[in-house]
Amino acid sequence: MADTAETLAAPDFSGWTCPAPLRDQPRVVMGHGGGGALSAELVRYVFAPAFGGEVLSGLADSATVSLGGARLAFSTDSYVVRPLFFPGGSIGDLAVNGTVNDLAMSGATPAYLSCGFILEEGVEMSLVARVAEALGAAARTASVEVVTGDTKVVEAGHGDGLYVNTAGIGLIPDGVDIRPQRAAPGDVVIVSGEIGAHGVAVMSVREGLEFGVEIESDTAALGGLVETVLRVTTDVHVLRDPTRGGLAAALNEIAAASGVGVVLQERAVPVPPAVANACAVLGLDPMYVANEGRLVAFVPRAVAEEVLAAMRAHPLGTGAAVIGECVPDHAGMVVARTGLGGTRVVDLPLGEQLPRIC
């Protein structure tokens, strides 16, 4: 922080009172970017009061807005992953897939992306080009178009090679109303495939670890998978891509937003053996590890089998599995039935176990 915002920012902040829940956090910590409880506090106590508005507090991955008679999904994410390239993908892939997936989780058909680079002075132009190429290729795969962009450069030592932000817009089909608040008792919880690969893939290269087999990130654009599901039924209640904070954070957010309880069958959650082994070595719980090409769906029991079959028939859903259900008990709480017949609470993580995972 030498010679940065603090020294340069002239105004007197003495009139600012830190909201009570943030009182122990007078400074930003890594966890504020982790997608867990600390991130939620930052939004609730700092951003929401400043920005106002009801849409922001909707807690969905994207906002739903109306413009010129069209119902649109609108979302943004900045990407600061380290390293920039990892087994199975790169920051360019994430920048497309992450934002496209946020749109798809409202049932929207992702259409257009913006792209803003913050480059560090001195970074190799070849690196910028490789990231741009990966981003462009991912956009073509996801059937979205990068239509507008911006580049800023900061002095050496004030960045980290390359950060990228994308925002995206997509069209929400008529009759589709998918949002966390719609989870209801009786809903079946389906995950589209094995979890934990993205986080472990990034972590393994960052720490220089090897686990016998190379674990590749699951990064993928899920627009096509969602479209497949919506062809079976538009009565999908919730979709969520379990990124930062993993499946645990996604399920907790849905339980909190809808006021239902979620019961998981721990043994039904698909974790590849290589990921399970790596997590054991790294001291991680796969339930909290980020995914970038998976979704969790809450659907009425009546359509669950059909949705599951449709997912399994799609290349990005071959590993889909029913992992739990919604109950009227323990509202807002997620519990897991363990393999031994016990029950444990699956908490919202405070931050992200693995900083800068996306």
Place this chain on the structure above:
Amino acid sequence: MADTAETLAAPDFSGWTCPAPLRDQPRVVMGHGGGGALSAELVRYVFAPAFGGEVLSGLADSATVSLGGARLAFSTDSYVVRPLFFPGGSIGDLAVNGTVNDLAMSGATPAYLSCGFILEEGVEMSLVARVAEALGAAARTASVEVVTGDTKVVEAGHGDGLYVNTAGIGLIPDGVDIRPQRAAPGDVVIVSGEIGAHGVAVMSVREGLEFGVEIESDTAALGGLVETVLRVTTDVHVLRDPTRGGLAAALNEIAAASGVGVVLQERAVPVPPAVANACAVLGLDPMYVANEGRLVAFVPRAVAEEVLAAMRAHPLGTGAAVIGECVPDHAGMVVARTGLGGTRVVDLPLGEQLPRIC
């Protein structure tokens, strides 16, 4: 750049051939973020080939896209200005006004913004809150809503306190077609007010300079001013906010996109005496200094007087002035008739004279 992208990025870039015009730039320099010739090269030779698409190459401040029957403007900018607060505004104001103005320059009515923060670990929460408050207040003034957001945190030493990206969408009214390609010989060039204040305001605090009077940034949202003009006539050919690279860059881009020549009357360009003095001290040309609350309009001669009067009747256009015209000669080039009767070429700047001005 220690311990960053370069060391962490595993892939072999040896197959990448630096495009010829970039051959002298194997690494990113500050000017690549300056909005001048270097920025244009980066887009042309690195981003455009990677992303493909025709819309990106349209060179406008925002993209025009169709979705669900609505004609939308879509734009993004990242903000890295130093210091975060300066006379007349802050990064929060810029993050709203910059993106809103990019939308307005296509004639769109700005409606919704996304907001992505990249925070540096250790930054004071009060600083984040003050920036958020400024951003929220600016959004309310501009009649736009911040509807979706994201926060990432990077380790101390890998950021600069706070960066922010906004993307925005707006609705383009029927019958409006405003873009750089539409400039035509005979068009009258109008600027909405005095130029140079933003760049000088930022520079003065950054360098700790005083010029007798405090110069305040002109940062403002121009949606209302554009609406006022469009009530007079929808036959506006080009609108542009002369930000990075100043009036000179804006006019050069329009001349290049449309293939017209632009002739300025140097003495007609309104430069406040305080800005002129400061520029003399700093060795800057006001024509190249960034503005954040001004626009330049190209309109047919038949409606020029009416447009000028409408601008002057608006609080953000009181200083509006005719500064030149479009001619069929010297296609793609901007020249200025000097006070002494001579003519000089007004070049596209290579980069921005003042790095991190927005």
